[in-house]
Amino acid sequence: xxxxxxxxxxxxxxxxxxxxxxxxxxxxxxxxxxxxxxxxxxxxxxxxxxxxxxxxxxxxxxxxxxxxxxxxxxxxxxxxxxxxxxxxxxxxxxxxxxxxxxxxxxxxxxxxxxxxxxxxxxxxxxxxxxxxxxxxx
Amino acid sequence: xxxxxxxxxxxxxxxxxxxxxxxxxxxxxxxxxxxxxxxxxxxxxxxxxxxxxxxxxxxxxxxxxxxxxxxxxxxxxxxxxxxxxxxxxxxxxxxxxxxxxxxxxxxxxxxxxxxxxxxxxxxxxxxxxxxxxxxxxxxxxxxxxxxxxxxxxxxxxxxxxxxxxxxxxxxxxxxxxxxxxxxxxxxxxxxxxxxxxxxxxxxxxxxxxxxxxxxxxxxxxxxxxxxxxxxxxxxxxxxxxxxxxxxxxxxxxxxxxxxxxxxxxxxxxxxxxxxxxxxxxxxxxxxxxxxxxxxxxxxxxxxxxxxxxxxxxxxxxxxxxxxxxxxxxxxxxxxxxxxxx
Numbered sequence: 239x240x241x242x243x244x245x246x247x248x249x250x251x252x253x254x255x256x257x258x259x260x261x262x263x264x265x266x267x268x269x270x271x272x273x274x275x276x277x278x279x280x281x282x283x284x285x286x287x288x289x290x291x292x293x294x295x296x297x298x299x300x301x302x303x304x305x306x307x308x309x310x311x312x313x314x315x316x317x318x319x320x321x322x323x324x325x326x327x328x329x330x331x332x333x334x335x336x337x338x339x340x341x342x343x344x345x346x347x348x349x350x351x352x353x354x355x356x357x358x359x360x361x362x363x364x365x366x367x368x369x370x371x372x373x374x375x
Numbered sequence: 376x377x378x379x380x381x382x383x384x385x386x387x388x389x390x391x392x393x394x395x396x397x398x399x400x401x402x403x404x405x406x407x408x409x410x411x412x413x414x415x416x417x418x419x420x421x422x423x424x425x426x427x428x429x430x431x432x433x434x435x436x437x438x439x440x441x442x443x444x445x446x447x448x449x450x451x452x453x454x455x456x457x458x459x460x461x462x463x464x465x466x467x468x469x470x471x472x473x474x475x476x477x478x479x480x481x482x483x484x485x486x487x488x489x490x491x492x493x494x495x496x497x498x499x500x501x502x503x504x505x506x507x508x509x510x511x512x513x514x515x516x517x518x519x520x521x522x523x524x525x526x527x528x529x530x531x532x533x534x535x536x537x538x539x540x541x542x543x544x545x546x547x548x549x550x551x552x553x554x555x556x557x558x559x560x561x562x563x564x565x566x567x568x569x570x571x572x573x574x575x576x577x578x579x580x581x582x583x584x585x586x587x588x589x590x591x592x593x594x595x596x597x598x599x600x601x602x603x604x605x606x607x608x609x610x611x612x613x614x615x616x617x618x619x620x621x622x623x624x625x626x627x628x629x630x631x632x633x634x635x636x637x638x639x640x641x642x643x644x645x646x647x648x649x650x651x652x653x654x655x656x657x658x659x660x661x662x663x664x665x666x667x668x669x670x671x672x673x674x675x676x677x678x679x680x681x682x683x684x685x686x687x688x689x690x691x692x693x694x695x696x697x698x699x700x701x702x703x704x705x706x707x708x709x710x711x712x713x714x715x716x
Contacts, residue, residue, distance in 0.1 A: 270454075270455075272643065272647065273646070274458070275592075277476040278390070279477075280387075280481055283384070284441060284444065284480075
């Protein structure tokens, strides 16, 4: 991905100051990873649709966990979520769109045995140790 | 299931050891929707009678029924409010008496049904509360700070636009760029090595003071903030008597290490240790407990073995994701056993 989510969004509105921190610096990420991911799971009477809760957990994990990982999995819901993507600038969106189109193009080319185009624009691009060495020559 | 949306339902926060002052300490405290927090006490005559309580409050079925939850859980503002309120109740209880936090949104149709759950796993809860008595959870996170010249930037992606190097003024722009880029990469590698060193120091502190350890996923993304890359995020179970020493020594793990920041959070209620770390999945640990409600006792779901792979490779941010996908699988299996009778 071209930009970390945190940079694209700036301060998410929900990052309010902790109201209940008692002896801990309880930020929301720390709380969510505990109340959603830890603690005892006991079947209640209200059956939360498991698919829903798992999708939710995926969403929350994207906020506290690896965005790159999610993108590898093909999850990009935030790009369609107005509340999360509204702060993304047009320029960044275009860069990202460009990158994805190239990736799709290459996938098609690979299928048909056609040489691939550069997967990403040369700069700015993600730093990669192996490519840095090439550049330095 | 069907619920009339006008009927309140019972939201459960934690199982706790009964304490004479607990009820009084919860006076005036409200739950996730503003209703008072109450205690459900397991009735007399049973094994462990009167020793454990379930901390609950009433919530509207409209908001916490299936449809309501499905709708609300997509709303991050709603989720934050409920998560913070849930956490506040858990903390209030844990400050007074040993407590096992329940996962967010554990909801019963009424107090009777919640009490039946409590009764069905008295032995399991009692044993775990015994184990956790006088211990607290501390979180330790290690961050690799963004390199100095990327001015507040937070991740590796930002290294793609290095600031012009002042020392490279006599170089062509291309060479100056490459030199800056290489130096930046070297700085990051050094910082990762330093983070590894900090993680090893934390492990030493843990051996001296902690009794258990649970790996959490490194935090990245919006909620993790923009203060560096989180490469280590573990929880430790620490006896109260060692609590201050653990906090102080763990916080000191980054001393003298450039580009590394260590953050200690807590004390937390033992969220990460409510279920034994080494419990194999699908093992019914409630042997001897009444099992009149199918799915209930066994549904206490061991979260995989997140603590077992934490040593030695703590500098690798990718670890958490891999082990967590395994955990997801076991969660799914465990939770699927539950549901209404």
